[in-house]
Amino acid sequence: MTAEPLNRPATPAAPTSTPTDEMPTGFFRHFHTPRVVFGQDITLRQVVFALFLVFCLTPWASPPVALALGLVLAQTVGNPFTTHTKAFTHKLLQFSVIGLGFGMNAHAAVQAGKEGILFTVVSIFGTLILGYFVGKWMGLGRHVVHLISCGTAICGGSAIAAIGPVLRAKDEEMSVGLGTVFVLNALALFLFPPIGHALAMTQNQFGLWCAIAIHDTSSVVGAAAAYGNQALEVATTVKLARALWIIPVAIGTAMLFKQKGVKITIPYFILGFILAMLFNTFVPAYVPAAAKLGPVMTHLAKIGLTVTLFFIGAGLSAKVVKAVGVKPFVLGIVLWVVISTASLYVILHAA
Template sequence: MISFIKARHFKWAIGLLLCLAIATVSYFLGQLFPIIGAVIFALLIGMLLRNVMPISPESQKGVSFVVKRVLKLAIILLGATLSVQSIVSIGMQSIFLILLVVIGGIAITLAVGKLFNIESTLSLLIGSGTSICGATAISVVKGVVSAKESITAYAISTIFLFNIIATLVYPWIARMVDLTPLQIGIWIGSAIHDTSSVVAVGFLLGDEIGEIATTVKLVRTLFILPLVLAIIFILVRKTKDEPVHYKQAFPIFIIGFVLMSVFYSFGIISDSVSAIFGQIAKFLVIIVMAGVGLQVDWRKFTELGSKPLLVGMIASLFVAIISFAYVWFFV
């Protein structure tokens, strides 16, 4: 029994070590080919390994730990590189756009889903993931509306596919367009679905863009809470039964991000320590992107129907275009 437990934990650690190994190789490749960048190398190497070699379920748990927990640590450390004034300023400049993205993205997804006769719960999950923060939003909303596991997996796979596409395409677009770092940061932070990809793409394009994109994304993530409350209000009116599992709607790690920013703003964290935290955070993001790549199983995407994929594509394009248009004309 003890040997079995040890073996299971060993396999769990293999997933974590695999992410670290990929990140280390990707870091040096990124130094050699900066136009591609370490995060893209980590994503591509992870995807390649995931689809050419078997990875045990226990090892995948280690990979999942990296994607979920290590990402949060990286974001908390990034808080030490930003002053409170910067966070407030960036948040104020992007708040209206975030409202457009969240409300418009969910509305468009529900409307297109209805047009294609897709189950409303699936459309809501896809819309929430596209408009707010990918799989995290889907998981929270799933608990509120008691969605079936099959529908939840379908929605997460759809969002995951377009998030990977965005991670690979957005850096290329950002280098082509004539936008300021502020505009690019706000665009990336408000358009890419998953937090890990926002942070990765942002810092791939530069520290300033990465800090702006991360801040915008965290403000956007906070909209999980009002969305959940709105769903609860609607369901209570319809069913008279209050849903459950909505306490997880508030992303606690954002408090850590803000606290680190407060410490930095008041000099508790010095500039030299801030720089060290920033470098550690950026390497942790590379590790996370390796984990994201290791979760890409192309066989799952072949099982998705065309209609949900089309809904996800339309939602992704809406968010991308409305965000780009806003920063082009108003930022």
């Protein structure tokens, strides 16, 4: 096995450009027309992107707001830096998750992990089995079905990016899988907090629900952060423990699909999160000055997460949604609704 980055940008692998690839007509053409400023060619949409990005760095921006700004940008003037945002997104998310570890307590994390382990095992294998039968009934290709099922069961685009090479999936299959979970992942960030408040869920309940029912780590952390610090701690711990299941699922995939000589990614960045959490829990007792590092790193991590979600939203163009097609979306929605409602019921009725 070889180590490769786990969290890749949760955007489709093939044509992920904005809806403004060709020079538009009418009002939006003004945003694409270059103007010379201080000897540099600059377009209005680059200025809009920069203004949105700067806003995401301020205290007024929250993860849902950042994602919404990215979506607005993608559907109107388009993302002028698609290649760059795709390249930065997965690295920025990894660093942000590690930074969140500096604000967490190892003892509480272990307790949260124990509570979530049964949910994790049952939901992962239940989703994979359900996805197989529903996908077969719908007549979808095995690779697409398995990619969407893994993305729903484990950790969204990260799981698909890791499982795809094991399947030797085609670019088109990767694009469909990523596009499906990406759209649903974006919706979850907006839907889950209001549902949690409406049902008067506790911080612990909501954090556990997010980790199980929301696809990607970025939106899990974003939704949980909007709900509260305890929810964030539970959600991040359980989700990262869940992400480790990429390894056994990838090995099982290679065996099931009879693939030999494939590379399996190992999520080493999770080790960074654990080390940061251990540092925050034990080091300040011996080095009091180290206690000042935690709040700073946590603050920077939350800013990084906000920018990550802005980049993700900026990559979701109308073309991406249209390219996915109806059937994969239906499969993704069915799996998402089942895992969300089933886990919600169990969490609310657990003793």
